[in-house]
Amino acid sequence: MPLPDEHPAHDGITRRRMLYGAAAAGAAALLPVPSAHAAPGRKRKVAVLGGGMSGLAAAHELVERGFDVTVFERKALGGKARSIPVEGTGKGGRKDLPGEHGFRFFPGFYRNVPDSMRRTPFPGNANGVHDNMFPLSSTRISRNGGRSDIIVPELTGPDGGGLDLAVLAETLTGLVEQAGALPPEEIGLFVNRFIVYVTSSEERRLGQWENVTWWDYVQAEGKSEDYRAIVARFLTRGLVAVKEKVASTKTVGAMGQAFLLSGIGLGADGGLARMLNAPTNEAWIDPWVSHLRDRGVRFEVGQTVEALEIASGRVRSVRLVDAAGRRRSAAADWFVSAMPVERARALLSPAVLALDPGLESIKDLHTEWMNGLQFFLRRTPDGIPEEVNFMDSPWQLTAVLQSKLWDRDIPAEYGDGNVLDSLSLDISDWDTPGIVYGKPAKQCSPAQVAEEAWAQMKDHLEDTGRSVLPDDLVHSWFLDPAISWDASAGRNSNAEPLMVNTVGSWAKRPHPRTEIPNLFMAGDYVRTGVDLATMEGANESGRAAVNALLDAADSPAEQVQVWPLYQPPELDGLKEIDARRFQAGQPNLFDTK
The missing domain is CATH 3.90.660 (Polyamine Oxidase; Chain A, domain 2)
Incomplete structure (x- = not known):
């Protein structure tokens, strides 16, 4: 189910397919062609502003769909x-x-x-x-203060053969200590909070849990130190690099559910x-860049995007500056901003905001290290x-x-x-x-x-x-x-902080498609189903930006596949009940704590 205010993917026959079908029938001359469309025989140019995860993902999808792609990157490819x-x-x-x-x-x-x-x-x-x-x-999972650690699942000796009884003993001791550290009522409380979240409708997650901190949601105040350390701090700072007293429950809950489901093999590409x-460049980034170059993508590294140059209600070009301070402009038909949030903010000139005032909320997004x-x-x-x-x-x-x-x-x-x-x-x-x-x-x-x-x-x-x-x-x-x-x-x-999801931040994050006809947003701060600043969220945003561009360009190319987070169909009935209860102002059916 698409979240409220999102641009859902089109199913069936889209406008662009209708247009190109008409063209094939000989009626193309009757159809208006936007001014940004290229002349016949010329590939339409796309400038991708940023060579990190979202920029590389966007370039990958665009070049496979026949666009002429140039990536401008300030520092180093791979972000x-x-x-x-x-x-x-x-x-x-x-x-x-x-x-x-x-x-x-x-x-x-x-x-x-x-x-x-x-x-x-x-x-x-x-x-x-x-x-x-x-x-x-x-x-x-290591604890201090003399408490036993939990080592899972490797229980073999250093040579890989036979059971290491010392490791097994420490793991079992650690499990018993962890179980005994939390009072039964606190264990019951956390289980209840998890069940409430997974049975919450999308309407409640966005309308209620998006505005509640994880600390308040799990009722950490006044609980034991171990409850606060494990349930509040570790599940936020240790796993998703956000702070429990400011992080949105919508975000932390979604990641917790995704980890749990992937651990039991549901909605997963691989194991937990x-x-x-x-090293990352050798295993992934360098081969990716080489492949994109072979497909025709051009990379201009050492080029800082200084400004979006506006004309006739569109982005005409970007102003670039290199390390020596030399400036130039680069024109294109379409522009994908794939820079991190702290750099994207610098492009929000009065001329840009006059065309899309909603982008100003990007300035309110929060970063951590x-x-x-x-x-x-x-x-x-x-x-x-x-x-x-x-x-x-x-x-x-x-x-x-x-x-x-x-x-x-x-x-x-x-x-x-x-x-x-x-x-x-x-x-x-x-x-x-x-x-x-x-x-x-x-x-x-x-x-x-x-x-x-x-x-x-x-x-x-x-x-x-x-x-x-x-x-x-x-x-x-x-x-x-x-x-x-x-x-x-x-x-x-x-110089490279990370956008974090604070309560209420969803409304401040931009859509992939802006109100500027030829400008699209990608980056881990853009609205995606993976509601967290991650490689996955960045990649998904690059795909979403390309899909928005394809729609705007009336391209006949197939849309890019986007995988949402897996939602167990077994919970659909309870979520439907919860949607009705939320609309009626009632709490979740299991929210009794």
Whole structure:
């Protein structure tokens, strides 16, 4: 069911098919042709403004439908998903060590991104880049304060053979501790809140839960510390990088439902979660860009979009500036803005807003920080599986151990030959004071960020007396260069923040099709079924922008397939009841708490 105020996809015979059918019958001369349409024999030009996830997805779909596509990118193709080589670290013919904006994690409910990956060739892979993903087989949910961790599902010894009784014992102990940490009434409360959400109609999700914070929805105030840590903080900051006291319940609930359903094989492209078998650029971005170039897409990197130039009620051209300050204009028939929200705001000139005043609400969207930090290691540490969630860390750290994911010989291929492994972190909370300096990450120098993150991991992994991360393990570290330290101000800035879904933010997010006839919006902040700033949401928005462009261009090309989040049909009846109850001003049938 399309959400209210969305532009639903057209079914059956569309206007453009009628027009082209008439043309085939000899009546094309009677049909008005918009001024932006190209002359006969010339491909219509599309300027894609931004080469991140949404821009690459849009370019992919457009070039396959016969458009002449140029992508203008300010910094680097791939956006927040790209690898970032650590310059100067490669020695003896090796490549530079691979840094990341943050490690790549593909939940099973992603379906739009996997489709693009299947259609991107990769040597030796039957399913293209898609075959470079593989299921995450082990994760550790780590607690501090001497509490046992939960390690699932990998219970084998380090050589992969036989049952590791110590790991099994710790996992069982951790499960019992987690179950015992929450009072029965709090467990019942959370189960009730989850049932209320999954049986809520789309009307209630948008009309009620969009305007309620997750903290209030799960009634975290006054509950036990473990309830607040697990149900409120971990399910928001740890999994979807939003803050529980400002995040929309519509968003957090939708992601929780999607994770649960994909875990039991419903609406999923793969298992619960997948990872890449190599650095992101090698496994995905570089092959994608190469494929698009082969199809005819032109990429102009180092070109910052400075302004949309308006004439006759349309976008005539974009003004570009390069690193040397040289300016020029680039004209096109159609324009897809695929830049992140903080950069798209800069294009909202009075001339643009005069044509579409609704775009001004983009300025009210909120961003937070979620950036990567890599520790390059001299040895592979014991006791760390593929992925670790540091549940009680103030900075809400998650990490992956690359040697257990990549099919690469790290010391032979990267760095100076002394780096045997990489522990790649995502820092999801930059506003909570840490345990070493008592300052939030925003107020720590890069060296302090690294020291603090290392200490928070040790606080979880070494709280029972074992040694997992001895300090001599660290060869070097690399912080996402989007983070810039101002020593005089004692603060960091972030050139690549992440849009987060706060209560009521849905109404402020733009549609893919604007009121400007030849301007379309893509990006993880645009309204999509994946109601979260993710690779999947960005990819879906690129597809939606192309579909809107096809409609506006009266193109005969087939619309791009878009996969919505899976909704179990078994719940349709309860949702229909809830829709009637919501319209009548009544609570959800199960909302008794």
